[in-house]
Amino acid sequence: MMTATEQQVSRMNGPGTSRAKRWTVAEPHAGAAELADRLRTSTLIAQILLNRGLHEAQECQDFLRPSLKCLHDPAKIPNLTKAAQRIALAIREKQRIVIYGDYDVDGITATAILWHAITLLGGSADTYIPHRVDEGYGLNADALKQLCTSGAQLIVSVDCGVTAVEQAKVVRDCGVDLIITDHHEWHDDALPECFAIVHPRLPSDQPAYPNPHLCGAGVAFKLAWGIGQATNGATRVSDSFRTFLVEATALAALGTIADVVPLVGENRILAAFGLSGLKQSQLVGIKALIESAGLTGQKLDSYHVGFLLAPRLNACGRMGHAQLAVEMLTRADLPRAMEIANYLEQQNRERQTIEKQILAEALQQVADLKMDGDDCRAIVLAGAGWHAGVIGIVASRIVDRFNRPTIIIALNEDGIGQGSGRSIIGFHLTKALDACADLLLGYGGHEMAAGLKMDATNLEAFRRRFCEYASSMLEPEQLVPELKLDSLADLAQVTTALVADLQRIGPFGMGNRKPLLVARGLELAAPPRRVGKTGDHLQLYVRQGASSMKCIAFGYGSMFDQLRAGTRLDVAFEPTINEYNGSVSVELTVKDLQLA
Numbered sequence: 001m002m003t004a005t006e007q008q009v010s011r012m013n014g015p016g017t018s019r020a021k022r023w024t025v026a027e028p029h030a031g032a033a034e035l036a037d038r039l040r041t042s043t044l045i046a047q048i049l050l051n052r053g054l055h056e057a058q059e060c061q062d063f064l065r066p067s068l069k070c071l072h073d074p075a076k077i078p079n080l081t082k083a084a085q086r087i088a089l090a091i092r093e094k095q096r097i098v099i100y101g102d103y104d105v106d107g108i109t110a111t112a113i114l115w116h117a118i119t120l121l122g123g124s125a126d127t128y129i130p131h132r133v134d135e136g137y138g139l140n141a142d143a144l145k146q147l148c149t150s151g152a153q154l155i156v157s158v159d160c161g162v163t164a165v166e167q168a169k170v171v172r173d174c175g176v177d178l179i180i181t182d183h184h185e186w187h188d189d190a191l192p193e194c195f196a197i198v199h200p201r202l203p204s205d206q207p208a209y210p211n212p213h214l215c216g217a218g219v220a221f222k223l224a225w226g227i228g229q230a231t232n233g234a235t236r237v238s239d240s241f242r243t244f245l246v247e248a249t250a251l252a253a254l255g256t257i258a259d260v261v262p263l264v265g266e267n268r269i270l271a272a273f274g275l276s277g278l279k280q281s282q283l284v285g286i287k288a289l290i291e292s293a294g295l296t297g298q299k300l301d302s303y304h305v306g307f308l309l310a311p312r313l314n315a316c317g318r319m320g321h322a323q324l325a326v327e328m329l330t331r332a333d334l335p336r337a338m339e340i341a342n343y344l345e346q347q348n349r350e351r352q353t354i355e356k357q358i359l360a361e362a363l364q365q366v367a368d369l370k371m372d373g374d375d376c377r378a379i380v381l382a383g384a385g386w387h388a389g390v391i392g393i394v395a396s397r398i399v400d401r402f403n404r405p406t407i408i409i410a411l412n413e414d415g416i417g418q419g420s421g422r423s424i425i426g427f428h429l430t431k432a433l434d435a436c437a438d439l440l441l442g443y444g445g446h447e448m449a450a451g452l453k454m455d456a457t458n459l460e461a462f463r464r465r466f467c468e469y470a471s472s473m474l475e476p477e478q479l480v481p482e483l484k485l486d487s488l489a490d491l492a493q494v495t496t497a498l499v500a501d502l503q504r505i506g507p508f509g510m511g512n513r514k515p516l517l518v519a520r521g522l523e524l525a526a527p528p529r530r531v532g533k534t535g536d537h538l539q540l541y542v543r544q545g546a547s548s549m550k551c552i553a554f555g556y557g558s559m560f561d562q563l564r565a566g567t568r569l570d571v572a573f574e575p576t577i578n579e580y581n582g583s584v585s586v587e588l589t590v591k592d593l594q595l596a
Helices: 032-039 043-051 057-064 080-092 105-120 141-149 165-173 216-232 239-258 265-278 284-292 302-319 323-329 334-368 391-402 429-434 456-473 496-503 557-562
Strands: 004-008 022-026 097-101 125-128 154-158 177-181 196-198 379-384 406-411 416-422 442-445 449-455 482-485 517-524 529-531 537-544 547-553 568-580 583-595
Touching (some): 032 043, 043 496, 097 105, 141 165, 177 216, 323 334, 334 379, 334 391, 379 391, 416 429, 449 456
Parallel strands (some): 177 196
Antiparallel strands (some): 406 416, 416 449
């Protein structure tokens, strides 16, 4: 395993960075120079690859050149072949299929993938997405009964259902087959009884699936592949269906990146090919979504998906009904898709306004409840009138600010609280909710994110139990945000060629973070300059020997008075390319800094 030098950093921070960070600087690998020679790259790139557990030249080359040929056989996922054959039968016999999806980006894109696959193969599929506020997360018994009585002959869930024990009985009692596809945690005491449960981590007699971290859209993509095989009666799919699968990686990438699953192995392959395919996608819904975000013709990366495209899709489920987003990505023609995309843009702006209001109230509540102290290792907040569709984002903002597992609960007039939680590395959120199960009406999710429903009268008991559980599971150092740094670097090593090589390590996200470097003893070549509308950010010019470089330090405006020409700094940074008036240069985006 990689050894590391951990350093606690104490400094004055800018707005939004109020907590000290732990710097973990990776020790130099003895084999970095040899690996760099074999790969014909720099020792910095070799060091970063070694930090990610890649030691052999061939596996490094495979990592730097991801291939669809490296995707795992879908038949390795438990029960996938059985489910694919049942759906293929429904397609042949013209049975009415209903795809029941979740209302987030992962569920929306998973629904779209299966709808296109079934339609392309000659079947007919309807889609059903529950309303986030009115019905809540997962399979809804009343909705399932209505679907069955209205003629559904096969129901396929995507991105939900693995905990729906009672709901599955409703479908069975109606004499309808139910296939559940999911990737979330299930309760240990029982699994739903249905035709098949397709889940990458489900226990089975066969060897464990090599990628336990598929998201819902990833599972749907593999199931679509399996349906293509079953329909074709061979391990290969038809040429036209293969073309579709390549196109569908764009939808799978949206779900994979938005659901924040680890971007390693198969997930990284799907994300890499999907991102490259988004720009050229022939799906009118994707075209409309990209145009509404002002990204037409641009090269798209995980940032564009996570912060520009995914929020627009999510806004539909948060502020209204996600069925519109599904329509945009399935049946809609281009004019209708553009109409929906523009509506999603309006809803996203409304979501941003509401989010700011709730966040301000939540931060005040943190202070009032004294949940920002060192003795408090989790945060539980609740408010009447908070929009249930927005609380998940607010929970993420609170985690970013305080680095504690956070549950935000919207209290309804009927005395029911609907909650959304986000976690930190090392704290399994659904296991924490397992410890509070008797206080909840329902819950589900995975390690880093979860949803719940509770009687408002249990709020204080839940807050106390959840925080006690966090105190028993988390060590104090886990509450200090960690900044993992890949290597020490000299400014002379930070070139445009290095930045280009770093991009090949992407797409970046959970499990494959952006490489960060640290330079020590840099000298401020000039006084700092405040930038931004309110002067919250700093522009710095640093030098080291004969090399000098511009830096942008977002949120460090409060350090302005401490810095002057000649000040020595240690800087943790991400190197980026700055293009201005035809000139290309390297600029450092500061992630943390301290006085040397």
